[in-house]
Amino acid sequence: MVTIGGGISAMNMAYTITHDKKMDDVVESCIYEAHETLGGTWFVNRYPGVACDVPAHIYTFPFEPNPNWSAFYAGGKEIHDYFMAAVKKYNLDRDVKTGHRVVHAEFDEKEGIWNLKVQHKDTVFDDWCNVLVSATGFLSHWKWPEIKGLHDFKGLKVHSAAWDEEYDYKGKKIAMIGNGSSAIQIMPELAKNAEQVTNFIRNPTWITPGLGSAVIGGQINKVYSEEEKRSFREQPKVLNRHRKEIQHGSNKAFAMFEKDSPAQKAAFKATSKMMLDRLGGNKDLAAKLTPDWEVGCRRATPGPGYLEAFTQPHVSLVSNPISHVTPTGIVTEDGTHHTFDVIVCATGFDVTHKPPFPLIGLNNTNLASYWADEPLSYLSVMCPHFPNLFFFSGPNAPVGHGSLMAALSWTASYIAQWLNKIATEDIKYVSPSPEATEEFNAYGDEIMERLVWSGGCRSWYKNNRVDGRVTAIWQGSAISYKEVVEGIRPEDMRIVYRTRNRWRWMGDGRTRIEGQEGADLAWYLEK
Known part of the structure; x- marks a missing residue:
């Protein structure tokens, strides 16, 4: 098995393989990570104010609760430090090769394997696997x-996902393009020392209380005292009770995502x-920044300090669309030229789910074309x-x-079930039928x-279209996802075996345990 990526998804998979002896016996694993350091988004994103808007105590590996979180919502560096400590503690990087990028993958139907091309520095080499896992x-x-002319800008042009940590932003005139999660976290941090910050937005967005904030009395954040952390360390039941309270509240709050529900109406009014x-109390600003569509239609973000920043004289909002960029600034469609030293693009990612390299399946089908x-x-x-x-985290x-985190662990368990079945039942390959997929x-x-x-919002959940089909989000609650993926459904699959008779995996009719000296051959009579 080859896993692409070395973030939280891959490490959930690594734990599932390495800490189940039966799985470790039947699966040979290799994990390719493009960067030299593991951590995925928490290694890559280093912009000022980067944090998780999910309570830290439920943003942990299921196998490694952390009693030492400094605050209810943790910052990016603390999350990455926790991640790396867990990797070290459980030896999750045992099968990792950093600085390796998969640049081509093609399935060989005759052999039932994926042929890979992997780049390491200036060298591209071949590899193969029976099972390929995308954990990017x-x-x-x-x-x-x-945006026309963007790359002609002579000042600093920086993307939130590739932050320039060496540049001195103090005293500069800064344009912030976008109002997604990253922009909402970055802007108040830059506003502390900038001469001027102007936020260019296409559409308003909801700034909400933080997920689970009811547990901390609706506060923007809560710093845990040393006494609380000691209690979590010394009394695991206390920590578990706190975590369950947060997770229960999160799952119960799903009612807000139902259109026209009492919870949705209450959230709209209160938010x-x-x-x-x-x-x-600035009603003019509120009219420009507050949506008229449902709370949660677009990813809702707590954004501590974001709205408050607009009350400062050196922070402004521009909702007039951008026409083009000049070497010295931004021109909006009303003809106004805004001069800047820095343009920050917090404009998101490619959310099409199409891989950035050729990934070729049966009948020479390219996944980028198929999707x-x-x-x-x-x-x-x-x-x-x-x-x-x-x-991991594929469409819907x-x-x-x-x-x-919980959903990733459920996904890892689902994949592990198929890995075990493929490895032990002489299966060449398995793929879902088009009919089952279309009906789903x-x-x-x-x-x-x-x-x-x-x-009625424009959202990356719908590929940034107002009328688009929702392709990013699961069709129901998180608990419903758990229930659906708890077991595999071979009836939805096309299964191809390596031999003519699918029962050859029975071998000589005897089991492994019968060949183990001193093994208990009547274990099934135990209570």
């Missing part, structure tokens, strides 16, 4: 916005008022015509349902019509 994440390929209050119009997956984990290929995954997506679309993600 759904926000891993950043891109510049398509509108909260935004106005945080803007100092050109819209990505259709089977349970977010597999795709027709691409045998023995599994995804539970990426907006609270803590992603059709039924999911019916469910989605009742949820706010299909509402």
Whole structure:
């Protein structure tokens, strides 16, 4: 098995393999990570203010609760430090090769293997695997916005996902393009020392209370005392109770994502008022920054300090569309030229789910072409015509349902079930049928019509279209995802065996345990 990527998804998979002896006996694993350091998004994103808007105590590996989180919502560096400590503690990097990038993958139907080309520095070499796992994440390929003249700008041009940490932003005139999660975290930090900050937005967005903030009385954040952390360390039941309280509240809050529900109506009213209050009662600003579509239709972000920044004289908002960029600034469609020293593009990622390299399945089908119009997956984990290929956070995954960590562990367990079946039952390859996939997506679309993600916003959940099909979010609650992927459904699959008789995996009719000296051959009589 080869896993592409070395972030939290891959490490969940690594733990599943290395800490189950049966799995470790049947699976030979290799993990290719393009960067020299593991950590995925928490290694790459180093912009000022980077943090997780999910409570830290449910943003942990299921096998490694952390009693020492400094605050209810943790910063990016603390999360990466936790991640690396867990990797070291559990030897999760045992099979990792850093600085290695998969640049081509093609399935050989006759042999039932994936042939890979892997780049390491200036060398490209061949490798192969029976099973390929994509653990690159759904926000891993950043891109510049398509704005005329952007690359003619003579000042500093920087993307939030490729932050220039050496540049001195103090006293500069800064343009912030975008109002997604990254922009909302960056802007108040830059505003502390900049001469001027101007936020260019296309559409308003909801700034909400933080996920699970009811547990801390609605505070923006909470710093844990040394006494609380000591209690978590010395009394695991206390820590578990705290974590369960947060997770229970997160799952219960799913009612807010149902259109026209009492919870959605209450959230709309309360969040509108909260935004106005945080803007100092400025109704003109509130009208430009507060949406009229459902709360949660676009990813909602807490954004401590973002709204408050607009109450400062050196911070302004521009909602007039950008026409083009000049060597010295930005021109909006009303003809106004805005002069800047820095342009920050917090404009997001390629959210099409198309891989950045050729990935070729059966009948020479290229995944980028197959998903050109819209990505259709089977349970977010597999795709027709691409045998023995599994995804973490593929199309329609539970990426907006609270803590992603739990869902990643459920996905790892699902993949492990197939790995075990493929390895022990002489299976050459398995892929979901087009019929099962189409029916899953059709039924999911019916469910989605009742949820706010299909509402009236422009969102990356819908490939940045107002009327687009929701392709990023699971069609239901996080708990429903868990229930659906708890078991595998061979009836949805095309399974091809290596031999004519699918029962040859029975071998000589005897089991491994019978060959082990001193083994208990009546274990099944125990209670």
